[in-house]
Amino acid sequence: MLDFEACGARARRVSPRPSPAIAGFLIILILIRSAGLSVIARGDARLCDALRKAPVVSATRCAMWRLDRPTLGGRTVQGRDFEIKWIHDAADEGLLEAWLKERGQSVGDGSREAMIRAARHWRGLGEEGDDAFEDKGVVLPEARAWIKAVAAKEAAEREREKASTEAQLARLEPVEFATTRCCARTYATGVPLLRCARCKRTFYASKEHQEAHWPLHKRSCRHVDDDEAAGIAALGMAACFNALARSLQAGGDATTALLMARLRALFDAGADGDGNVEMQIHTLGRGLIFHADDGFFDRLWAAPGMASHLLFDDWLLNEIERKERRWFPLGVPSEDALGDMEPGPARAAAETLIAHDAQTLGGFGGFGGSKPSMKYCYIYFNVVVASTVQGRQSMSSAHDGRGRIRRGEVGNAARGRAMQLWACPYVRKCCGDALAPAPSLAYTHVAGLAAGVRAGLPGFDPFEDAPGVVDAALEEASQGVASQHAVALLEKMVECGGCVWRACDVAGRARVAVALASYAMDNNRYDDEGGDDDGYGFGYGRTAVKGSVLAGLFACLFETADGRYEDKHRGWLRAQILRAAADDEAAVGPLGKNDRPRGFFQWLRIKDARAAKPATDAAAGALPDDVAAAIGDFAAPDTPVDFLPRLQEYDALKEDDDDDKRAALRHARGPTRDAKWQAMIASWSKSFKSKA
Numbered sequence: 265m266l267d268f269e270a271c272g273a274r275a276r277r278v279s280p281r282p283s284p285a286i287a288g289f290l291i292i293l294i295l296i297r298s299a300g301l302s303v304i305a306r307g308d309a310r311l312c313d314a315l316r317k318a319p320v321v322s323a324t325r326c327a328m329w330r331l332d333r334p335t336l337g338g339r340t341v342q343g344r345d346f347e348i349k350w351i352h353d354a355a356d357e358g359l360l361e362a363w364l365k366e367r368g369q370s371v372g373d374g375s376r377e378a379m380i381r382a383a384r385h386w387r388g389l390g391e392e393g394d395d396a397f398e399d400k401g402v403v404l405p406e407a408r409a410w411i412k413a414v415a416a417k418e419a420a421e422r423e424r425e426k427a428s429t430e431a432q433l434a435r436l437e438p439v440e441f442a443t444t445r446c447c448a449r450t451y452a453t454g455v456p457l458l459r460c461a462r463c464k465r466t467f468y469a470s471k472e473h474q475e476a477h478w479p480l481h482k483r484s485c486r487h488v489d490d491d492e493a494a495g496i497a498a499l500g501m502a503a504c505f506n507a508l509a510r511s512l513q514a515g516g517d518a519t520t521a522l523l524m525a526r527l528r529a530l531f532d533a534g535a536d537g538d539g540n541v542e543m544q545i546h547t548l549g550r551g552l553i554f555h556a557d558d559g560f561f562d563r564l565w566a567a568p569g570m571a572s573h574l575l576f577d578d579w580l581l582n583e584i585e586r587k588e589r590r591w592f593p594l595g596v597p598s599e600d601a602l603g604d605m606e607p608g609p610a611r612a613a614a615e616t617l618i619a620h621d622a623q624t625l626g627g628f629g630g631f632g633g634s635k636p637s638m639k640y641c642y643i644y645f646n647v648v649v650a651s652t653v654q655g656r657q658s659m660s661s662a663h664d665g666r667g668r669i670r671r672g673e674v675g676n677a678a679r680g681r682a683m684q685l686w687a688c689p690y691v692r693k694c695c696g697d698a699l700a701p702a703p704s705l706a707y708t709h710v711a712g713l714a715a716g717v718r719a720g721l722p723g724f725d726p727f728e729d730a731p732g733v734v735d736a737a738l739e740e741a742s743q744g745v746a747s748q749h750a751v752a753l754l755e756k757m758v759e760c761g762g763c764v765w766r767a768c769d770v771a772g773r774a775r776v777a778v779a780l781a782s783y784a785m786d787n788n789r790y791d792d793e794g795g796d797d798d799g800y801g802f803g804y805g806r807t808a809v810k811g812s813v814l815a816g817l818f819a820c821l822f823e824t825a826d827g828r829y830e831d832k833h834r835g836w837l838r839a840q841i842l843r844a845a846a847d848d849e850a851a852v853g854p855l856g857k858n859d860r861p862r863g864f865f866q867w868l869r870i871k872d873a874r875a876a877k878p879a880t881d882a883a884a885g886a887l888p889d890d891v892a893a894a895i896g897d898f899a900a901p902d903t904p905v906d907f908l909p910r911l912q913e914y915d916a917l918k919e920d921d922d923d924d925k926r927a928a929l930r931h932a933r934g935p936t937r938d939a940k941w942q943a944m945i946a947s948w949s950k951s952f953k954s955k956a
């Protein structure tokens with residue numbers, strides 16, 4: 265129960281560079297917070313005592329403040345903020361001097377500033393200037409009224425904008441859930457499939473596969489006729505859940521997949537299950553992980569329709585994300601790129617989708633998993649995870665994918681599927697913390713990989729998408745509830761070195777290089793200091809990835825042992841990865857995302873090209889004419905890259921002051937890139953016109 269509640273707590277994700285709309289909203293939140301915090305904490309005896317002892321501040325006023333206290337959850341920081349506020353109020357009312365003298369404290373030269381400084385020093389409240397409300401000179405009662413008025417106005421404005429965005433989204437053509445048929449024995453798709461004559465919802469690539477599968481399938485093979493199917497499709501939330509729980513706990517039957525579909529439809533139609541059913545769904549899903557019998561999952565996956573649903577269906581996406589993926593398969597253009605788009609339906613769609621994202625705070629839409637996809641993910645993802653690992657009972661078991669890896673093809677396929685779902689940014693956006701067991705499951709997998717154990721099914725090797733897994737882990741480390749598992753996973757990947765990258769090509773590795781640079785820049789992770797506080801007070805442990813881990817991952821990218829690149833090609837590989845990180849559209853995402861990290865890799869290349877040039881060129885000050893050509897050939901391939909120090913050096917340069925950085929950024933946004941954007945945008949416009 266505790267864990268379930270904690271799952272909802274992730275909604276306050278704060279983008280490192282918020283859009284103006286979000287920034288405005290956040291400022292209001294901060295203002296509301298500082299006003300709230302500056303009111304006395306109920307039951308803070310020390311403060312109340314201090315207030316009572318202070319002249320003029322009466323017990324009545326103290327009681328009044330007590331009543332005014334908004335509920336913000338009893339954090340000690342409230343006392344500090346209040347105390348600072350009180351010191352300022354006391355100074356305003358001319359009371360501070362008497363108060364300090366009465367307590368044997370120095371008043372300095374008697375100026376307001378000196379007394380405030382003395383009071384802060386005495387109370388251990390830190391230096392002046394680091395308190396948001398104080399810098400703004402906010403005074404409590406007026407501030408409260410003002411904040412209330414502003415907040416109401418902003419809220420009304422936001423509601424209006426949200427309604428307008430939703431109306432525009434509704435006009436985009438709907439995209440149905442994708443379902444894929446596969447062979448129930450081999451999970452093959454895209455081949456001619458035969459249908460089981462009895463249940464009519466199980467498919468096989470050949471008669472032999474069907475016969476081999478029959479011992480598992482016969483238990484659940486039964487035809488569900490139209491009447492029974494219609495009955496299931498009409499079930500309400502509680503009845504549907506109860507039937508699904510029975511069916512799953514029995515190891516699957518002819519109705520399991522139909523009941524899963526009904527549950528998803530109920531969520532999509534806005535049924536909320538009153539919270540209670542959602543809790544039970546979570547408990548049911550997590551409970552399956554403790555099942556000791558691997559055969560239980562073999563039988564569950566052999567039930568009609570289950571294998572294809574668990575392996576291929578995109579039912580973890582919501583309607584809007586399905587539209588988004590359809591219109592912008594490479595990702596929605598960044599806000600910066602909008603200016604480059606011709607006015608028209610493509611740009612309007614991009615604007616609407618960006619606005620929707622901002623209005624739902626990065627796609628979460630509130631606490632407690634209010635999105636239909638997230639509710640469904642609690643059952644779907646937990647069935648997948650339980651199919652690949654037998655969990656241990658532990659304090660964090662609700663967020664835990666650790667345990668004994670299950671034997672057999674179902675276990676292998678499920679492990680790959682779990683990683684594939686987690687590595688998909690659309691699924692992460694839609695399901696958030698319902699994916700919490702993924703990082704520790706990935707950890708289990710990497711540890712196995714290091715020991716030579718690999719998932720065996722074609723198309724389901726989790727580390728074919730190692731770049732996606734790194735992206736997901738970095739995101740989880742910054743924002744998720746399983747951050748400590750994500751950090752441990754990344755550390756494990758460093759330990760394993762090149763073995764996890766052997767399935768990755770140059771573009772994939774370059775993608776990781778860009779992600780690492782981006783993470784280091786956004787989180788200021790150039791060293792191993794700090795990083796033990798998750799900032800939300802939930803106590804989930806370390807949430808920031810250490811600089812040394814980032815540097816280690818970066819170094820791993822160039823490792824070739826046991827991979828598709830031979831060791832003698834290491835220097836070549838390094839040059840290609842860095843070049844792709846600087847240039848490659850596919851490696852960095854479309855339309856102007858990640859200009860800073862790409863600029864960094866470009867700068868590295870310029871640096872190296874310069875180092876290889878005669879000193880006279882460098883002495884001339886300006887970039888040599890042929891620099892564009894020179895930076896095309898990454899020099900000194902055998903010199904190791906000191907990733908973090910050089911990133912820090914680059915980041916510290918002001919754009920205006922450094923020729924190399926200017927040149928690098930110019931290149932990153934340069935004409936080649938513009939041409940690519942224009943071509944991409946033109947093709948979108950065309951597809952919009954043809955669809956419109």
Ligand SMILES: [Zn+2]
Nearest residue numbers: 460463466485
């Ligand atoms: Zn059948």
